[in-house]
Amino acid sequence: MLIVAFAVLFFIIPTGAEEPEEQEVQPVGYVALTFDDGPSGAMTEKLLDGLLERDARATFFLCGYRMEQYPSALKRYVAEGHEVGVHSTIHTDLTKLTEEEIFQDMEETVRQIYEATGVRPTIMRPPGGAYNDMVLEAAKEEEMSVILWSVDPRDWASQDSGKVLNTMAQNAGNGDVILMHDMWKSSVEAALALVDAMQAKGYCFVTVSELAALTSQDLTPGCVYRDFH
Numbered sequence: 412m413l414i415v416a417f418a419v420l421f422f423i424i425p426t427g428a429e430e431p432e433e434q435e436v437q438p439v440g441y442v443a444l445t446f447d448d449g450p451s452g453a454m455t456e457k458l459l460d461g462l463l464e465r466d467a468r469a470t471f472f473l474c475g476y477r478m479e480q481y482p483s484a485l486k487r488y489v490a491e492g493h494e495v496g497v498h499s500t501i502h503t504d505l506t507k508l509t510e511e512e513i514f515q516d517m518e519e520t521v522r523q524i525y526e527a528t529g530v531r532p533t534i535m536r537p538p539g540g541a542y543n544d545m546v547l548e549a550a551k552e553e554e555m556s557v558i559l560w561s562v563d564p565r566d567w568a569s570q571d572s573g574k575v576l577n578t579m580a581q582n583a584g585n586g587d588v589i590l591m592h593d594m595w596k597s598s599v600e601a602a603l604a605l606v607d608a609m610q611a612k613g614y615c616f617v618t619v620s621e622l623a624a625l626t627s628q629d630l631t632p633g634c635v636y637r638d639f640h
Contacts, residue, residue: 439613440585443622443639444469444602445560446593447498447536450477450484458593459487461603467616468492470558471593472536475500475520478527485527494618495524497535497555506541513549521553533630534558534619542635551633558619560590561638566598575601580608586626586640588619 449455449471462469471488473495478485488495497520499505505513517535525531535555537546542557550557564578575597583589583605592598606616623630626639 436613438615441615441617441622441625442583442585442609443588443619444591444606444616445472445536445558445588445619446470446591446602447472447538448474448477448502449593450481451594452481452483454596454599455481455484455593456487457596458599458602459484459491459493461599462493462606462616463491465603465606465610465616467606467610468494468618468621469616470494470496470534470619472496472498472534472558473520473524474498474502475523476502478523482527489528489530492618494534494620495528495530496532496558496619497521497524497553499538502538504539504541505537505546506543510545510549513545514552517549517553517555521555533632547633547635554632556630556632557635558588559635559637560588561640562587562589564589564591564601566595566601567592570595570597572597572601572604576604576608579605583609585614586622586638588622588636588638 446469471493497517500516500519503516521532533555535550536558540559547557562579562582564575566575569575579589591602620630622639628639
């Protein structure tokens with residue numbers, strides 16, 4: 412009986428030793444991947460699949476006419492945690508339009524995005540990054556900030572995934588906004604390879620608005636942002 416009692420006490424009396432708690436690993440930095448000119452059908456779907464597998468988020472600046480051509484991705488953007496923004500209705504250089512035409516272009520693209528996703532965009536990127544005072548005023552009226560970029564691998568020009576990846580890997584770091592296009596296989600491959608490489612180093616891929624919040628920067632309508640260093 413004494414042996415049994417001792418055994419029972421041994422197992423129910425705490426020894427004082429506790430399992431060490433797992434420390435949450437903090438990212439070494441945050442990066443925003445952004446994609447212009449979409450959606451692009453199969454290429455966008457492939458990109459979204461890859462980002463979902465990697466638990467990475469991105470930002471997509473959409474064209475109105477392409478939303479009409481490739482509507483399938485629109486619900487996925489929001490459902491999978493990505494951010495959507497305005498590019499233009501037909502990829503027009505907004506600086507060559509009248510004030511009224513600029514407002515109409517932005518309003519129409521905002522309407523299309525809202526009707527397709529249920530989300531009203533708060534950011535926009537003018538095609539080619541071209542803007543003037545009228546573009547900024549229209550963006551302000553539509554309550555959108557203007558997002559440019561700090562890293563441009565010119566994926567549209569080379570369509571060489573290795574070259575594009577090398578340019579991004581050499582230049583991208585904490586707080587950067589990377590410009591890409593989800594229109595070519597080479598761009599999608601380079602983007603996913605970059606996510607793999609930078610995640611292995613401890614980076615986290617977030618949306619533009621998340622990146623701004625993480626760096627305690629307010630996105631002001633009508634103001635221009637290139638990075639969040």
